[in-house]
Amino acid sequence: MQQKQTRPLVELLGVTQRYGRGERQFTAIQDVNLVISEGEFVALLGPSGCGKSTLLRIITGLNRPTEGLVRYRGKTLNGVNPYATIVFQTFALFPWLTVEENVAVALRARGFSRDEARKRAVELIDLVGLDGFEQAYPRELSGGMRQKVGIARALAVDPELLCLDEPFSALDVLSAETLRGEVLELWTGGSLKIRAVLMVSHNIEEAVFMADRIVVMDKNPGRIIAEVPVNLPHPRDRKSDAFAAIVSRVYAVLAGQTQPEAIEYGTEPGQNGQTRLLPPASVTALAGLLEQANATEYERDPIVQLQDELGLDLDQLLPLIEAAELLGFARIENGNLILTPLGEAFAEASIHARKEIFASRLRRLPFFRWMLRMIAAADNQSLRWEVLLTALEPEFPPEVAERQLDIALEWGRYAELFAYDDAEGRFFLETPVATA
Amino acid sequence: MFKPRTFTPDVPVRPLLTRADLWLLLTIIGLLALVVGIAERAPATVQGPEISLSLSALPFYAIRSVGRMAIAYALSFLFTMVYGYIAAYNARAERILIPLLDVLQSVPILSFLPVVLLGLSAILPEAWAVELTAIVLIFTSQVWNMTFAWYHSLTTIPRELREASSIFRFSRWQRFTTLEFPFGALALVWNSMMSWAGGWFFLMAAEIFTLGERDFRLPGLGAFLQTAADAGDLNSIVWGLLTLIVVIVLLDQLIWRPLLVWAGQFRIELVERDDENRSWLYDLLSGSKLAAWFGHVIGRLNDTLLVWFGRRPAADPYLSGTEKSSPIEWLAFVLSVVLIGWGVFSGGQLLLRVPLEQWAMIALSVGATMLRVVMAMILALLWTVPVGVLIGTRPAVAAVLQPVVQIAASIPTTALFPVLVLVFLTVPGGLNIAAVLLMLLGTQWYILFNVIAGASAIPQDLRFTTELLQLRGWERWQTLILPALFPSLVTGLITASGGAWNASIVAEYVVFNQQTYQTIGIGAQIAAATEAGDFAGLFAATLVMVIVVVAINRLFWRRLYRLAETRYRME
16 A cells, blocks of 8 residues: 555545436535545445436546536646546447557547557556557456456556446456455555545455445435455455445345335325335345345344355345235345345245235335325226326436336336236226225 | 578568559559540530430449539538537537528429529529530439438547547547548548439439520430430430440449448448458559559658647537537628528518419319329339348348349439330329339338348348247248347338439430420429529429428338337347
């Protein structure tokens, strides 16, 4: 690690990002204040949709925030930050350029001549260990090698702020692990000009393994909920108690965002107050989680163990846990997942009994109460998809409304609360109910 | 004595010129000799509107025709680049330009021919005006789909690639050469090929244009064929058609195929594919020193341009979401408002001069033409669906039929029309049949090629499943083939019906051997009004046709298209 300096490199002051206008306005990031100092490796961690990637784009100047300021070395940022660079999740290599050309193109943009650019590109390719592949095209390379090209290209511009946007999440487990070590080596080696690293991640272990400080975000709206320092020397031992303790702590922060019952269910769409978003969880996966949780004897941190056994990443697991909580199948205590008696009953029930349990729980949710009332009140007790969507749109931005309706459709169909005709795009009640 | 054995690798022998270069040089010399020879032997008569039927004039006519196509194509390409770029990067302009493009491509191009021609011949010498008119006509037939393709590819560039070019501070020129153009190259080449094929149709129409007593024919293959048909000279007709086919095949082999293979390297997906297109010329060129040297020169030129265009990083409105209005934009806005206002005013005045009976006639004619279009579409479906499915699902059949179909499709129907008329004029109601036939011949290929593509894309496992379920005959068609074909059928039919409406102008009204034959139809209305110099009638009929075609597109085809996209998509 480089010597700690406390001079701030990047400062975010009251950064807010909104999309859309008027009633359909949607807040992606709300009032974020953050300082990244020289010599720091900061990880931005949070569930998908919490705006962590958007925040990274605001920090690099690719996006302009709706409100608030970004300062770089004390100066207000206006446009793309020339001292920052990004390593992209999907690599963002130009498929029609060779490895060498992909790196050289970044140098050409900075005014290097053709020959200088080529020379420097070859050095950088050598640095990341890709010598011999200069003339290969990205499509000939494995994911891990592609990301190495992405790293070489990012280093080419001699950045002060290196931004990594989920750089390892598109790679297989082994390549990801190797690359993590190599990036750390580049960073702790100190031979480069890089003053700070900012990494977006949804993998808790990865963040604890690499960063000096973890900034935890949550969604609706995207905001910072906690900052967890990681004061462990490199190289870090994942098996150590200190490491596990920090991982547990971050899990607890992320999964333990539970609120009192009254807020938890929210209000019905169209009424005053916030409507609770349905988490994007499939019924099959939820049942899988409950079965696994019911059958598992815990040896270590329950959520970490569950995540391992189910082979899910955090982005997939968190919505499932949220759904289990929302439906009263489980609760989170001190970062542990505990099944309720109802959850245990569900895990052990037959297919038919499961549906009944599920249906009884759904009827308690304001979202479904509203939906069922809407359908029951319509002619022939059937309602077009678009009608419900339009009714939802004052509540959510259009894509979110559509997604919510999709989730409701899957849950409600499973519970046999209503049926849906895909050809006509119509919801209708399974068993006609007398209108109130 | 011990002599250490060392291994010195041979210095690789690098010949100054490779065998490929030799072939290339020979080809270039041969082509030059051919051109010179043709120019020498050109008969004196090819200069005037008088069309010579001598065979030695044929190569000369072919070159004139190709030249017109090439100039029009170059214009289309320029227009595409500029229009697509503005529409993609300026949100305010996009709101006007894209709907405008949608209307423009529904306009029956042929009906504008006389207006353009008369306008141009008022300000230019007649020979120039006629040439220019042909070029404008071909241009308008080539340009729209290319512009749409370029605009579409600019707006679908993956976000992360855009972000990369922004974060690495690419200048506008660098962004164009490393991101935008490569990303759009494949779509541009495909659409250029389609445009070029469509261009032949209008080239032929433009070359044989006469307006009443005035002869606006242009020396070219189209005029040659028409003159031959007029004279009933079967020998010349065959030779003319052969020349046309040879020219089309040559262009395909020497230009489009290599371009297609070249553009293949710009595919965005990161996986290897084996169903590559192949081109012998491309293989030859890629082994050639001359070509490599040429590539080097282009690279240096790019370096110069890079400096010349400056290193100011380009702002990307897609990322920052900022819109600023410039004075140029305001000027363009004011100018277009004035132009549109003037157009509406003078157009309205023209329309007021059209008597009521003529409006009634126009309405009747639209109905008649619609019937013909529907008929042509049904006839086309009847044969293209079975044949297309056969070619699309059986590789053995495809190997035999595909080349035949491709050559047949490449012959512009307008070239055949004089022959068709010659045959059908003797039959009662002949022009009616000939008109439907022309529409059919001109547009069936769009449907056929789409059916072939759709049929060959039916997933193997679905085909196996229907076999396992022992679905035969009609049941198989009903459950698998027709639903699977639906999206490509709709795509093909949209293009085909548009083309059929357009073709009505040449199909419903024919001047043959100084005699006029016509049938009831909107195309005939337009052509007759043209002939009579009745601009009010011409304008009214064209306007009605545009409205009808746009309305059919919006109300009928777009719905079917949406249905195809949502319900019958293969995923």
